[in-house]
Amino acid sequence: MAVASGVFVNNVIAALGSANLDIDLESETELKVALFTNSVVPDFDAITANAAYGASVWASNEVSGAGYTAGGVLLTTTTLTGSSGVMTFDSADPSWAASTITNARGALVYNNVLSPKSAFVLVNLGADYSTSNGTFLITVSASGWWNVDLVP
Numbered sequence: 093m094a095v096a097s098g099v100f101v102n103n104v105i106a107a108l109g110s111a112n113l114d115i116d117l118e119s120e121t122e123l124k125v126a127l128f129t130n131s132v133v134p135d136f137d138a139i140t141a142n143a144a145y146g147a148s149v150w151a152s153n154e155v156s157g158a159g160y161t162a163g164g165v166l167l168t169t170t171t172l173t174g175s176s177g178v179m180t181f182d183s184a185d186p187s188w189a190a191s192t193i194t195n196a197r198g199a200l201v202y203n204n205v206l207s208p209k210s211a212f213v214l215v216n217l218g219a220d221y222s223t224s225n226g227t228f229l230i231t232v233s234a235s236g237w238w239n240v241d242l243v244p
Contacts, residue, residue, distance in 0.1 A: 094132070094197070095134065095197045096216055099136065099238060100136055100138065101137055114203075114206065117172040118170050119203075120168060122204055123183075123212075125164045125200065127160070127196040128199075132149050133149055136214075141208055144206075144209045145209040147209075155196045159190045159228075160188050164186075167201065170183045174242075178241050178242065180239040180240075181237050181239070182236030185230055186199075186229075190226070191223045193223050195220040196221050213238055217230070
């Protein structure tokens with residue numbers, strides 16, 4: 093299996109439970125998105141130490157190239173909202189200007205200030221994308237990065 097979309101379950105449990113993992117989904121200075129190739133095999137049930145940027149499968153297969161810095165970019169205009177029983181996480185569309193990136197397939201959203209740098213969500217971009225001295229832009233869905241229907 094290669095890149096798949098999903099939420100890192102144990103990090104969500106740690107953030108909402110007694111472990112008090114502080115993933116601030118509305119932070120303008122903590123959340124980053126990094127790009128990975130299709131060679132990453134995610135484990136959405138991994139323990140917190142392995143579901144972190146720079147650890148386990150996230151220690152390799154990050155894209156590289158002009159205009160891209162390892163670790164990705166900060167997410168801006170982040171929001172966590174609720175309406176009609178649906179919780180949604182959203183942000184402005186991240187981009188890498190004047191970049192030369194090859195075969196980006198997954199976008200990993202993680203907290204850059206925690207230790208470990210806890211991953212929250214991975215989004216499969218649906219295909220391998222590349223740029224050649226152009227802008228690599230992720231257009232976030234109108235439904236946000238993810239949403240959860242909390243109504244039974």
